Each structure stands twice: as C-alpha cells, then as structure tokens.
Amino acid sequence: KQEVTQIPAALSVPEGENLVLNCSFTDSAIYNLQWFRQDPGKGLTSLLLIQSSQREQTSGRLNASLDKSSGRSTLYIAASQPGDSATYLCAVGWMNTDKLIFGTGTRLQVFP
Amino acid sequence: DTGVSQDPRHKITKRGQNVTFRCDPISEHNRLYWYRQTLGQGPEFLTYFQNEAQLEKSRLLSDRFSAERPKGSFSTLEIQRTEQGDSAMYLCASSLAGLYGYTFGSGTRLTVV
Numbered sequence: 001k002q003e004v005t006q007i008p009a010a011l012s013v014p015e016g017e018n019l020v021l022n023c024s025f026t027d028s029a030i031y032n033l034q035w036f037r038q039d040p041g042k043g044l045t046s047l048l049l050i051q052s053s054q055r056e057q058t059s060g061r062l063n064a065s066l067d068k069s070s071g072r073s074t075l076y077i078a079a080s081q082p083g084d085s086a087t088y089l090c091a092v093g094w095m096n097t098d099k100l101i102f103g104t105g106t107r108l109q110v111f112p
Numbered sequence: 113d114t115g116v117s118q119d120p121r122h123k124i125t126k127r128g129q130n131v132t133f134r135c136d137p138i139s140e141h142n143r144l145y146w147y148r149q150t151l152g153q154g155p156e157f158l159t160y161f162q163n164e165a166q167l168e169k170s171r172l173l174s175d176r177f178s179a180e181r182p183k184g185s186f187s188t189l190e191i192q193r194t195e196q197g198d199s200a201m202y203l204c205a206s207s208l209a210g211l212y213g214y215t216f217g218s219g220t221r222l223t224v225v
Contacts, residue, residue: 004154043217043219044155044205044216046213046215046216089155091155091214098143098160098167099145099168100145100214102154103154104152104153104154105154
C-alpha cells in the first residue's frame with residue numbers, strides 16, 4: 001500500500017530558528033513529490049515540486065530534498081518567521097497512479 | 113489566469129439535502145481532481161478527470177456522490193442526501209497531465225447540521 005507519513009505532527013519554534021520537516025513514503029517508484037502550505041481554513045498553496053529525477057529544489061528560504069532509495073523527503077526552512085506558521089503537507093505521486101497521496105501534515109508555529 | 117476557482121466557499125445545509133459544488137480549473141490544464149479533507153487530516157482523493165472522462169473514483173465516493181466535467185472544462189461535485197459525516201473541506205485541483213505539479217483551489221467548506 002502506498003502511504004505517506006509526516007513527522008513531527010506539530011512543531012513550535014522561536015523566530016529565527018532553522019528547522020526541518022520530514023516526509024517518508026512507501027514504494028520508491030515515485031513520479032514526483034510536492035510540498036504544500038495550508039493556512040487554517042484555507043486551500044493548499046504549492047511550495048516546491050521535486051521530480052523523481054531531481055535531488056532537491058529551492059525557493060527563497062525553503063529547500064526540499066528527495067532521497068527515493070530511502071523513501072524520504074525533507075523540507076528545510078531557514079530563519080523561520082511568525083508568518084511561516086501554518087500546516088505543511090507532503091504529497092507523493094507514484095508512477096502507477098495519477099493522483100497525489102498526502103501525509104497528515106506538520107503543524108508549525110513560529111513564535112516571536 | 114487566476115488559478116483554480118471553487119464556489120461556494122462555504123455551505124451550510126441540513127441533513128438530507130442535496131448540495132452541489134463547482135470547480136473551474138486553470139484553463140490549459142487537462143486533469144481535474146476532487147479531494148476531501150477533514151480536520152487534522154491530509155486531503156483524501158475522491159475522483160479525477162482527464163478532459164471530460166472520469167478515470168478513477170475512490171471507494172470513499174459512495175453512490176450519494178457524483179461528479180461531472182462536461183466538455184472538459186469546469187466540474188461539479190454533487191452530494192445527495194447529505195449526512196453529518198459529509199462535513200469537510202472539499203478541495204479541487206488541476207494539473208497538466210501531472211507535469212509541473214498540482215494547483216489547488218481555496219476549497220468549499222461543507223457543514224451538515
């Protein structure tokens with residue numbers, strides 16, 4: 001069964017700290033992996049997309065890495081800010097399916 | 113292009129009533145997806161279309177649920193005889209054959225009372 005797991009479920013850090021969110025997935029035959037941000041009661045905002053042939057993607061203070069062989073991806077947030085407070089979702093698309101499967105997310109709180 | 117649009121943003125309905133949601137995808141995207149999200153959970157796949165063809169349906173999609181995408185443009189998701197367990201956020205996404213990732217709309221929050 002294809003599953004996505006995110007650890008930790010929740011994280012609270014002081015402003016300015018660098019942090020890492022983890023995503024693990026079963027079955028390494030992925031097509032791509034996408035990280036999203038979700039604010040309370042809102043839709044999903046795409047942060048980074050990593051194709052299966054790539055090892056990492058960067059956007060501003062965000063860096064996402066992909067290790068297919070170990071079934072893991074990490075989202076690194078540098079110099080966190082209170083505005084980064086949100087739920088971060090990892091979603092995986094596998095080769096044999098045309099849909100994304102999501103983890104349950106990491107709820108991040110950055111306090112001043 | 114303003115992205116994926118969903119309407120309404122919020123819907124409160126009485127148990128047993130029918131509701132219909134609409135999704136307008138990004139115009140050049142040929143794939144359209146419906147997901148459902150309950151509190152504290154990640155979105156769960158319901159169904160998807162490639163152009164006007166509905167290619168996959170989750171077993172979460174009971175016979176009270178029906179989705180259409182006439183002419184391969186906008187899509188509607190109808191829930192008949194709503195139940196309290198249907199209360200959730202219904203999210204729509206579109207993509208260009210899975211390339212370049214998925215773009216999600218803002219969702220429709222359904223509350224069944």
